[in-house]
Amino acid sequence: MKYTVVPALNDEEFGQKAADVFIKAIEGFQSPPSVILPTGDTPLPFYDSLVDRAKASGLSEFYYCQLDEYLGLHAGHEKLFINQMKKNLLDPLNIRVRLAFESAANPGHMIDNVISRFSYAGHPDLAVIGIGGNGHVGFNEPGSAFEDGVRVVTLSEQTIYDNSQNWDLAQHGEFPTRAITLGISDLKKARQTILLVRGEKKANILARALTGPIGPSVPASYLQEQQNVTVVADMGALSQMSPDIVFK
Numbered sequence: 001m002k003y004t005v006v007p008a009l010n011d012e013e014f015g016q017k018a019a020d021v022f023i024k025a026i027e028g029f030q031s032p033p034s035v036i037l038p039t040g041d042t043p044l045p046f047y048d049s050l051v052d053r054a055k056a057s058g059l060s061e062f063y064y065c066q067l068d069e070y071l072g073l074h075a076g077h078e079k080l081f082i083n084q085m086k087k088n089l090l091d092p093l094n095i096r097v098r099l100a101f102e103s104a105a106n107p108g109h110m111i112d113n114v115i116s117r118f119s120y121a122g123h124p125d126l127a128v129i130g131i132g133g134n135g136h137v138g139f140n141e142p143g144s145a146f147e148d149g150v151r152v153v154t155l156s157e158q159t160i161y162d163n164s165q166n167w168d169l170a171q172h173g174e175f176p177t178r179a180i181t182l183g184i185s186d187l188k189k190a191r192q193t194i195l196l197v198r199g200e201k202k203a204n205i206l207a208r209a210l211t212g213p214i215g216p217s218v219p220a221s222y223l224q225e226q227q228n229v230t231v232v233a234d235m236g237a238l239s240q241m242s243p244d245i246v247f248k
């Protein structure tokens with residue numbers, strides 16, 4: 001077993017423990033590390049904690065690298081992942097965006113150019129990721145090969161259903177069906193990985209990802225072959241994991 005589990009009792013503790021692991025990780029790199037960061041509900045307590053810490057003592061510098069993005073939304077759309085990242089973390093921490101899919105968010109823009117910029121960006125130092133209800137990471141849906149790199153993808157029905165729960169059609173328009181994502185091969189290059197998981201609804205997929213068969217049907221299962229992985233999860237998310245693994 002190559003991963004360490006950090007259990008949290010509630011959202012506040014989850015945010016603090018994730019921030020502890022993150023700060024220790026970025027301080028361990030000699031020059032400012034390149035860091036992949038996720039969107040979704042899961043990381044919000046972590047981002048709140050990082051913003052609080054930054055106000056109190058400052059944070060070491062890091063370069064932000066976007067994990068994934070919807071295609072087809074206009075640049076100012078509030079559901080665009082880059083806009084959520086700016087609001088929740090990048091603006092409060094005053095982090096200059098280094099590598100983002102912004103120009104790919106609008107239909108007709110040069111998606112190929114964006115893909116090649118990412119492909120040549122080299123190795124990320126730290127990948128912070130979440131997990132989708134079907135085991136996706138970024139937008140690497142079930143069936144994605146571990147060799148896949150950054151690319152445009154079609155979202156699965158389950159992801160469209162899950163992610164559209166807080167989507168108001170009148171306010172936000174049609175839900176996107178396509179996205180751009182770093183591939184599992186890009187994530188595998190990270191020197192260190194932090195997986196963030198909250199909520200009992202993720203318990204089954206988390207257990208399958210970390211202890212089930214390794215392969216494309218559960219994209220997050222690539223983590224079992226990855227070195228230097230820390231899983232920060234609440235007790236709901238850990239409820240189907242063996243206590244031997246959680247409290248070893």
Ligand code: GLP
Pocket residue numbers: 038039040041042043067068129130131132133137138139159163
């Ligand atoms: C989205 C994103 C992922 C994210 C996942 C979990 O589809 N593409 O990067 O990790 O869903 O989201 P949540 O934390 O809201 O459950």
